[in-house]
Amino acid sequence: MKYNALSLLKQGLTGQQGWPQAWRSATLQPRYDAVVIGGGGHGLACAYYLRKIHGVPRVAVLERGWLGGGNTGRNTTIVRSNYFFPESAALYDFALRQYEQLSEALNYNIMLSQRGILMIAHSDHDMELMARGVNAMLLNGIDVELLSAAQVRAELPLANASPTARYPIHGGFTQRRGGVARHDAVAWAYARAASALGVDIVQNCEVQDFIFEAGRIVGLNTSQGEVRAGNFGLSASGHNGVLAGKAGFRLPITSYTLQAMVSEPVKPILHTVAMSTATGMYVSQSDKGELVFGQGLDLYPSYTQRGNFNITQSVVASMLEIFPAFRGLKMLRQWGGIVDVPWDYSPILGPSPVEGLHLNCGWGTGGFKATPAGGYFLAHSMATGGHHDISRPFDISRFTTGALIDEAAGAGIAH
Amino acid sequence: MQLIPCPWCGPRNEPEFSYGGEPAVRPIPAESVSDATWSDYLHFRANPKGRARELWCHSAGCGQWFIMERDTATHAIFATLKPGAAA
Numbered sequence: 257m258k259y260n261a262l263s264l265l266k267q268g269l270t271g272q273q274g275w276p277q278a279w280r281s282a283t284l285q286p287r288y289d290a291v292v293i294g295g296g297g298h299g300l301a302c303a304y305y306l307r308k309i310h311g312v313p314r315v316a317v318l319e320r321g322w323l324g325g326g327n328t329g330r331n332t333t334i335v336r337s338n339y340f341f342p343e344s345a346a347l348y349d350f351a352l353r354q355y356e357q358l359s360e361a362l363n364y365n366i367m368l369s370q371r372g373i374l375m376i377a378h379s380d381h382d383m384e385l386m387a388r389g390v391n392a393m394l395l396n397g398i399d400v401e402l403l404s405a406a407q408v409r410a411e412l413p414l415a416n417a418s419p420t421a422r423y424p425i426h427g428g429f430t431q432r433r434g435g436v437a438r439h440d441a442v443a444w445a446y447a448r449a450a451s452a453l454g455v456d457i458v459q460n461c462e463v464q465d466f467i468f469e470a471g472r473i474v475g476l477n478t479s480q481g482e483v484r485a486g487n488f489g490l491s492a493s494g495h496n497g498v499l500a501g502k503a504g505f506r507l508p509i510t511s512y513t514l515q516a517m518v519s520e521p522v523k524p525i526l527h528t529v530a531m532s533t534a535t536g537m538y539v540s541q542s543d544k545g546e547l548v549f550g551q552g553l554d555l556y557p558s559y560t561q562r563g564n565f566n567i568t569q570s571v572v573a574s575m576l577e578i579f580p581a582f583r584g585l586k587m588l589r590q591w592g593g594i595v596d597v598p599w600d601y602s603p604i605l606g607p608s609p610v611e612g613l614h615l616n617c618g619w620g621t622g623g624f625k626a627t628p629a630g631g632y633f634l635a636h637s638m639a640t641g642g643h644h645d646i647s648r649p650f651d652i653s654r655f656t657t658g659a660l661i662d663e664a665a666g667a668g669i670a671h
Numbered sequence: 672m673q674l675i676p677c678p679w680c681g682p683r684n685e686p687e688f689s690y691g692g693e694p695a696v697r698p699i700p701a702e703s704v705s706d707a708t709w710s711d712y713l714h715f716r717a718n719p720k721g722r723a724r725e726l727w728c729h730s731a732g733c734g735q736w737f738i739m740e741r742d743t744a745t746h747a748i749f750a751t752l753k754p755g756a757a758a
């Protein structure tokens with residue numbers, strides 16, 4: 257069914273009873289041409305592009321739990337492409353440009369809201385570094401603007417602008433094309449489009465082991481039995497390292513918990529995505545009215561999807577220092593996701609060290625904004641056996657050649 | 672928040688500690704080691720889910736480094752050992 261005003265009207269008049277299933281939950285078949293491990297946004301996007309662009313006939317996505325139940329459904333939905341290095345800017349802006357036309361292309365409203373992202377500078381030193389970053393981004397062709405303290409105060413009237421504030425406002429910068437998109441909608445949009453093209457989306461199907469023949473991966477053992485295919489894609493976020501281990505190699509990645517939380521819903525009080533350099537705290541207001549906020553990682557390896565209280569406390573404290581008015585709000589939910597953080601904070605894309613397996617790993621704390629790109633370039637690697645020009649610098653070989661793309665230092669803030 | 676038993680100071684609050692990575696043995700002599708081996712030593716880790724052996728530092732306490740054996744999937748702590756002590 258095509259979603260449009262007419263179908264909405266018709267369903268409204270008939271009690272919303274006639275909506276067909278958006279996508280088909282399939283059972284595992286013994287053989288495919290390509291199998292993607294991990295049914296998050298990236299894996300689903302990959303399956304869609306494998307069918308749509310490369311015409312690969314039989315494609316499956318295997319998901320251990322439920323569709324989008326990993327980091328895709330746990331992130332704070334910020335999208336932006338303000339990266340320091342040209343390689344990253346090309347990659348993330350490719351994704352943002354896909355996002356800009358995704359609702360049209362997939363006939364599914366992903367609720368992209370380009371309300372802008374605004375990074376606050378809290379000192380003159382912050383401002384100097386920010387000016388340098390903004391210059392680099394402009395050279396990368398990314399549309400960012402440096403803002404004066406007065407401009408930031410006008411954009412964020414509730415931020416503590418007192419000169420004696422713990423985190424005073426010295427200025428900032430914005431990418432107005434940045435903003436938020438609905439995370440579940442992105443997963444469902446790709447799932448629906450992939451399913452319509454015949455992709456099997458198999459839930460509750462955990463990949464347990466790899467089957468090798470003559471040094472090449474030819475199949476998988478899963479909780480639903482064996483499956484064989486010509487090519488495999490690894491897109492399991494926090495669990496990429498565990499799966500790589502089973503395929504016989506290691507990744508330059510550590511899995512950490514990243515937590516986020518939301519407040520009770522209130523009327524509109526924040527119209528952009530605010531981020532703070534000194535604290536790493538960021539906050540936006542969802543369409544439902546909740547404040548959605550988070551900060552940095554829980555600083556040791558973890559697979560718990562929880563997040564520890566001392567970090568929760570630090571996130572809340574940072575937000576209240578900057579936005580004292582939020583003090584009266586009650587907290588509604590707090591949660592964690594397992595993020596795969598690479599050594600240089602940039603993703604690892606393309607062929608893996610093992611034949612038959614391709615990588616879409618290391619998106620870490622900031623891969624929601626890159627969902628269309630991760631899927632697109634994983635599909636490219638699986639279908640052609642090699643890199644697209646945009647994904648080439650992100651090959652795993654950079655850790656040996658030394659050509660790291662150090663966005664941890666470059667872009668400052670991760671997600 | 673957890674209590675972590677420092678081998679020197681006893682149980683202390685988690686925020687006093689810093690995680691120091693999965694131990695790796697430095698290949699020597701560095702100048703005759705291949706790029707691949709060196710890169711493996713610098714960057715590549717097992718990143719285990721479950722039982723792990725890690726370096727930690729009681730950074731806001733006595734400042735000593737030690738080995739911690741714990742479960743990354745449950746956060747259960749099995750042992751904290753002074754460097755050089757047998758597992």
Ligand SMILES: Cc1cc2nc3c(=O)[nH]c(=O)nc-3n(C[C@H](O)[C@H](O)[C@H](O)COP(=O)(O)OP(=O)(O)OC[C@H]3O[C@@H](n4cnc5c(N)ncnc54)[C@H](O)[C@@H]3O)c2cc1C
Pocket residue numbers: 293294295296297298299318319320321322323324325326327328329330331332333334335461462463464491492493494495499514515516550591592593594595619620621622623624625626671
């Ligand atoms: C709290 C939080 C806030 C974040 N905020 C932002 C943000 O604002 N902006 C941004 O750009 N990014 C953000 N991120 C990062 C972002 O969520 C991720 O980078 C992105 O969603 C990764 O998508 P994915 O499809 O690769 O992974 P996932 O959605 O995690 O999908 C991977 C899937 O693989 C499955 N899987 C694992 N093991 C197996 C197995 N053995 N067999 C089968 N399936 C398996 C998992 O169940 C999971 O569903 C945030 C992350 C967190 C946790």
Ligand SMILES: [Zn+2]
Pocket residue numbers: 677678679680681729732733734735
């Ligand atoms: Zn101590």
